[in-house]
Amino acid sequence: MPKSANQKLKLLYLCKILMENSDENHKLSMEQLLAALARYDIHAERKSIYSDIAALQDFGLDVMLERGSDGGYYIASRPFELPELKLLVDAIQCSRFITEKKSNELIKKIESLASLPQAHALQRQVYVADRVKTINEGIYYNIDTLHNAISSGVQITFQYFEWALDFSASNHIRKRYRKDGTLYQVSPWALTWDDENYYLIAHDPLTDAIRHYRVDKMEHISLIDRKREGQRLFRDRFNPADYTRKVFGMFSGDEKTVRLICENRFIGVIRDRFGADLMVQKVDDAHFAVNVTVAVSPQFFSWIFGLSGAVQIIEPAEVREAFQQQIQAFSAP
Numbered sequence: 001m002p003k004s005a006n007q008k009l010k011l012l013y014l015c016k017i018l019m020e021n022s023d024e025n026h027k028l029s030m031e032q033l034l035a036a037l038a039r040y041d042i043h044a045e046r047k048s049i050y051s052d053i054a055a056l057q058d059f060g061l062d063v064m065l066e067r068g069s070d071g072g073y074y075i076a077s078r079p080f081e082l083p084e085l086k087l088l089v090d091a092i093q094c095s096r097f098i099t100e101k102k103s104n105e106l107i108k109k110i111e112s113l114a115s116l117p118q119a120h121a122l123q124r125q126v127y128v129a130d131r132v133k134t135i136n137e138g139i140y141y142n143i144d145t146l147h148n149a150i151s152s153g154v155q156i157t158f159q160y161f162e163w164a165l166d167f168s169a170s171n172h173i174r175k176r177y178r179k180d181g182t183l184y185q186v187s188p189w190a191l192t193w194d195d196e197n198y199y200l201i202a203h204d205p206l207t208d209a210i211r212h213y214r215v216d217k218m219e220h221i222s223l224i225d226r227k228r229e230g231q232r233l234f235r236d237r238f239n240p241a242d243y244t245r246k247v248f249g250m251f252s253g254d255e256k257t258v259r260l261i262c263e264n265r266f267i268g269v270i271r272d273r274f275g276a277d278l279m280v281q282k283v284d285d286a287h288f289a290v291n292v293t294v295a296v297s298p299q300f301f302s303w304i305f306g307l308s309g310a311v312q313i314i315e316p317a318e319v320r321e322a323f324q325q326q327i328q329a330f331s332a333p
Helices: 007-021 030-038 046-059 082-094 100-111 116-122 139-152 240-246 264-274 298-305 317-331
Strands: 063-066 072-075 154-165 173-177 184-194 197-204 209-214 218-227 254-263 280-284 287-296 311-315
Touching: 007 030, 007 046, 007 072, 007 116, 030 046, 030 072, 046 063, 082 100, 082 116, 100 116, 139 154, 139 184, 139 197, 139 218, 184 209, 184 240, 254 264, 264 287, 264 311, 287 298, 298 311, 298 317, 311 317
Parallel strands: none
Antiparallel strands: 063 072, 154 173, 154 184, 154 218, 184 197, 197 209, 254 287, 254 311, 280 287
């Protein structure tokens, strides 16, 4: 039998065929393998396929053979299991900070990690109606740039914008740069994800304090040849997870330890918000008390208000009074 130009690639194409078309629910018979190779202009005999599959197994590919009328060869295990890929797809589809275009690109790449039948199942995963996606296509690359800056230990500059109303514009909403477009210069230390948005946590040299910035509102990020600052704030006591728990909706405020009295049924809500390491004290058969450290802000008060009286601020007095003032502001005409 004359050899084709692709004959030397037979082992690679056989691996490709198995990876793309087989899994534990979709097995390929010897006839199907030979037919698939023929579509790549590769002609083979059964004996050579046996030795090729043995070579793939020796290389580490988990090729299995199930005998019987519905049996055949298939890939038994992959780097990612199908439930793991589904979780990744769901997270991408539900993430507001990833644009629709980038979401589709990432999901397509994830599909390549599964067989074609499994990839079809991934396409049927979670759909979130009217999901608001960011319009900043550069966020995907912003995150990579920021990771590079953090790992390199250098400062960055960037422009920071917000959305503003402008009724002279066609859609009434326009981009407005803060500080009139003047570059921010900060020392990046961590990235965190809160309420479906990515935030950079950094040291601000102007205030010598920790600040955070929404990554999708950062533009023209550049690394500069200057060692980052603020190590004393981050080295020993800073924990990004703790920071996110304290800062409600990523709105800053004065950090205080607040004592809360809560109905017992809300222990799950408190644990989800502040973590598992809580010192809980019994108040009575229906209530418990807990001390938490928070950044006191209108967003924190809104969270308390949204729990419909089941969680109350007891101490300190100035925080309790500020909450009462916030409630009065809510009800003011």
